[in-house]
Amino acid sequence: MTYTDASLDALRQAGDELADATVAELFARGEVGKFNTLMRYVSTAGAPLPDGLPDVAREYLEVTRTPPDWVDWAEMEKARLFFIDNNVHISTALSFASMPACYLVPHVAKLLSATHGLRYPSKRMAETGQFTVHLMQPDAFEAGSRFLPAVQKVRLLHASIRHHLTREDHWDTAAHGTPICQEDMIGGQMFFSLLVLDSLHRLGVHLSTEGAESYYYAWRVVGAMLGVDQSAVPQTLDTARRFLDLYMVRHMGPSEEGVQLTRQLIDLYEEVVPGTFFDPVVSALVRHLVGDTCADWLDVPRTSWDTAVKAVPHVLGVLETIEDRSPLGAWALDRVGHLTTVLELSSLTRGRVMHYAIPESLRKDYGMSGEVPRSRRWNPPPATV
Numbered sequence: 001m002t003y004t005d006a007s008l009d010a011l012r013q014a015g016d017e018l019a020d021a022t023v024a025e026l027f028a029r030g031e032v033g034k035f036n037t038l039m040r041y042v043s044t045a046g047a048p049l050p051d052g053l054p055d056v057a058r059e060y061l062e063v064t065r066t067p068p069d070w071v072d073w074a075e076m077e078k079a080r081l082f083f084i085d086n087n088v089h090i091s092t093a094l095s096f097a098s099m100p101a102c103y104l105v106p107h108v109a110k111l112l113s114a115t116h117g118l119r120y121p122s123k124r125m126a127e128t129g130q131f132t133v134h135l136m137q138p139d140a141f142e143a144g145s146r147f148l149p150a151v152q153k154v155r156l157l158h159a160s161i162r163h164h165l166t167r168e169d170h171w172d173t174a175a176h177g178t179p180i181c182q183e184d185m186i187g188g189q190m191f192f193s194l195l196v197l198d199s200l201h202r203l204g205v206h207l208s209t210e211g212a213e214s215y216y217y218a219w220r221v222v223g224a225m226l227g228v229d230q231s232a233v234p235q236t237l238d239t240a241r242r243f244l245d246l247y248m249v250r251h252m253g254p255s256e257e258g259v260q261l262t263r264q265l266i267d268l269y270e271e272v273v274p275g276t277f278f279d280p281v282v283s284a285l286v287r288h289l290v291g292d293t294c295a296d297w298l299d300v301p302r303t304s305w306d307t308a309v310k311a312v313p314h315v316l317g318v319l320e321t322i323e324d325r326s327p328l329g330a331w332a333l334d335r336v337g338h339l340t341t342v343l344e345l346s347s348l349t350r351g352r353v354m355h356y357a358i359p360e361s362l363r364k365d366y367g368m369s370g371e372v373p374r375s376r377r378w379n380p381p382p383a384t385v
Contacts, residue, residue: 001232003243008250011186012177016227019159022060023358027163029054036357039153046143064152067141068224072217076141079218082211083136086200093199094132095269096282097289098191103262104248104294106255107176108184111161113257114170132192135222151225153357158185158226160358183247185228190244193219194237199289213237254297262286262298284309 001007026032031054038050039057045065049058083090103109131154134140134147141148158180165171165179177183193216200207216237224230234240266286270279280303287295287302288309 001234001239003239003246005246005250007232008183008246009177011183011229011232012181014182014229015162015178015180016155016159016185018060018063019155019227020162022056023156023159023163025056026054026358029056031057032160032358032360036360040357043146043149044143045141045145045148047149060156061152064155064225065148067148067221068230071141071221075214075217076221078210078214080136080138080140082215085211086205086207087136089200089203089205090132090196092203092285093196093289094192095265096285097199098195099265100262100286100290100294100298100300101191101195102188103255103258103265103298104252104290105184105187106253106258107251108187109255109257109261111165111179113261114165135218151222155226156358164359164361182229182232185223185226186233186243187247187251189219189223189228189233190240190247194240194244197237202289216240252294252297258297259299262300266300280305281309 026035034052035054035057038053042050049061053061102112131147131150134145134150137145137147139145162179166173171179173179197207197212197215213236220230220233220235223233234243266282269282280301283301283303284305286298287300287306290298290300
């Protein structure tokens with residue numbers, strides 16, 4: 001598929017027909033609260049749906065309970081093994097490259113600040129981390145998995161945000177298209193797949209072409225389950241690159257919300273890092289992975305660690321040599337990687353299970369306020385004394 005400004009403009013007008021219709025019906029019948037209550041503890045695939053569940057929700061859950069019939073399970077297993085081998089590096093890329101990349105798109109930064117609340121910066125990171133961990137479990141698509149119910153609920157969450165923003169007069173549809181539109185959903189898919197692979201390369205992690213393609217393929221499957229139109233999704237890494245380049249040129253720029261969200265992400269991870277000596281590493285990693293221009297747009301501070309972080313690829317090269325030469329060393333590093341990822345997720349969730357619910361009101365539940373800024377329009381925050 002050839003991507004042009006015109007073709008991406010068309011994608012800005014489209015949402016997710018199935019999920020949007022389900023959410024609209026739940027709100028029209030006043031059954032959102034009932035759905036959230038009944039579904040709160042339905043967290044594993046194959047669990048019986050509760051009695052009294054609204055019919056429209058039951059139909060949606062039945063239709064979306066299985067992955068697409070075109071899934072290549074051998075490819076998905078390759079992706080899972082790729083994740084196991086690189087879980088710490090992937091977590092680093094998701095946290096310090098993928099999330100800041102979201103903040104580089106002003107209308108996305110505004111939407112994220114509205115739907116997750118500037119007062120709760122750990123919420124989105126915890127949800128994203130938990131979602132990824134569920135995805136890469138051996139039984140992710142089988143009975144008893146936590147991934148399938150999570151993806152069904154996240155899809156409805158996205159639809160509910162579209163529902164609220166277009167009805168509460170907080171979104172300029174003429175200027176920005178549909179909130180969480182197909183273009184932005186594909187862009188998000190690129191941030192969590194292609195941009196992660198780019199960041200691993202920047203960190204000096206040696207990737208096989210087969211492993212990279214499998215990881216990208218897994219996120220294509222996720223995108224399909226989240227309601228992304230697969231006829232518009234790049235099928236290969238090369239076409240994905242062309243899409244991402246055009247998407248970022250079209251939209252990236254500085255914004256007040258991007259700066260706020262980045263500051264909170266940095267603060268959040270500085271709190272996770274033990275002590276204070278290594279706190280500047282967080283900012284240095286973000287700057288290293290997104291580049292100086294983007295880091296300046298996000299107001300990422302320059303630190304004395306900026307130069308030291310550039311040595312990370314050399315350190316990772318030594319670790320990869322150990323993995324290649326010693327099966328025991330490879331096993332030990334995989335275990336350390338797994339435990340590090342689990343510890344990071346535990347720190348973000350504070351030991352809680354993150355529940356994905358349909359917000360009954362963005363204003364009440366998330367503190368929605370303000371208007372969506374236009375791309376590349378910079379409104380600096382007021383000076384403080």
